[in-house]
Amino acid sequence: MTNEPKKPTDITRRGLLKTAASSAALAGPVSLFNINHAWAKDVVWDGEPFDAGGATIRINEWGGFWQEIMTKEVITDFEKTYNCKVAYDSSFPWFPKYVANGPKDPAFHVGNWNLNEIIKLGRIGDFFLSTDEMKENIPNAADCWDFAFGSGLGITWGFGQYAYAYRTDLLDPAPQGFKSFWDERLAxxxxxxxxxxxxxxxxxMTAAAEFGSGQTDMEAGFEAMRQAMPMKISDFTGNMQTLIERGEVEMGVQWEGEIFLMMDKDLPVAPLTWDRKPILTQTHTVSRYSDPIEKKLSLALVNAKLDPAFQTAAAETFYLRPSSKNAVLPERLTNKGVTNTADALEGLWIPDWNWFLDNEDEITETVNEIFAG
Incomplete structure (x- = not known):
């Protein structure tokens, strides 16, 4: 299930530093700036709390209620424990901010993302520590399921499966399978x-795989979008939820957490999980070229997000499945059949985002034309 991002070079940073040092020894004295520049030093965190002396780390993460919960469950105690400040930026998109600053002057020290944005940045620069580097310095990572490291550039702490949300009172018989989205009754x-x-x-990508030869079968994906018209187009999941609640939409693309929330509001909806099992992830990155104190704080903050107690709280609040093997699921997930076991993770699918990004312009232009009618 690994989706290894393309690297701008096969030379590792540590190898590059060794090469530079060897060349410098032959060429003469090395500039003190190059020796002492903060990000040139390896940073190791032993997993123990430390006094950061009032340092500030900048993080990018979702806003609104999400930010309130993160502040309550993690950030407030983290700032006290480490004598630091967490500067929280919820103004999406963050991608252009990273690009504007470049890898060596990171706009943020820790990021929380969906995978497509992480991989896009990984393709254009050496922005983030690899998952292996993070695992070496984050004790709680040892207790995560393997899928948590699938991006190659971060650690996933929570996830949910993609599914259709459908109105149980308006669709009889109930829809069956991924392709039921194209039923004539749903025009x-x-x-x-x-x-x-x-x-x-x-x-x-899922439609291309289901109707064609695989997820890279663009023509099959385009034809699937054409055959689904007429359909409504939403901008975000909250709006989709509203459309379904009003009955304007009887089946919509969604992720399971939003559907579970609607079910617990006693709304007549149910999830239809796709035959393939793509997942919507919450994945943390740590910027490679952060200064040492900020990098240590970043590793400690990600460690806090991988704590089983926090992941149980996130499951209770956001219906997110945990990546920690030791997290206990709340009743609001177990009563919907969700389990935190190896069997439950079998077959989870991360699409090939590198392929998508290689073809993003053509896909976006063509699908926009289809949607415009």
Missing amino acids: NKRATYITSNGLQQVFF
Whole structure:
């Protein structure tokens, strides 16, 4: 299930530093700036709390209620324990901010993302520590399921499966299977997302795989989008939830957490899990060229997110499945059949985001034309 991002070079940073040092020994004295520049030093964290002396780390993560919960469950105690400040930026998109600053002057020290944005940045620069480097310095990573490291550039701490949300009171008989989205009875009563939304991008790749020779079968994906018209196009999951609640949409692309929330509000909805099992992830990155104190704080913050107690709280609040093997699921997930076992993770699928990014312009342009009618 590994989706290894393309690297800008096969030379590792440590190898590059060794090469530079060897060359310098032959060429003469090395500049003190090059020796002492903060990010040139290896940073190791032993897993123990430390006094950061009031240092600030910048993080990018979702806003609103999400930010309130992260502050309550993690950040407030973290700032006290480490004598530091967490500067929280919820103004998405963050991708252009990283690009504007470049890898060696990171806009943020820790990021929380969906996979497509992480991999896109990994393709254009050496922005992040690899998963192996993070695992070496984050004790709680040892207790994570293997899928948590599938991006190669971060650690996933929570996830949910993609599914259709459908109205149980309006669809009789109940839909069966991924292709039921194209049932004639759902014309103009089904919905997906704008092309910039990652849920639509995964939906497109899944449709290409289901109707064609595989996820890279663009023509099959385009034809599937054509055959699904007319349909409604939403911009984000909250809006999709509203459309379904109002009955304007009887089946929509969604992820299971939003569907579970609606079910617990006693709304007449149910999830239809896809035959393939793509997942919507919450994945943390640590910027490679952060200064040492900020990098140590970053590793400690990700460690806190991998703590089983936090992941149980996140499951209770956001219906996110945990990546820690030791996290206990709350009743609101177990009563829907969710388990935190190796069997439950079998077959989880991360689409080939490198392929998608290679073809993003063509896919976006063509699908936008289809949606415009």
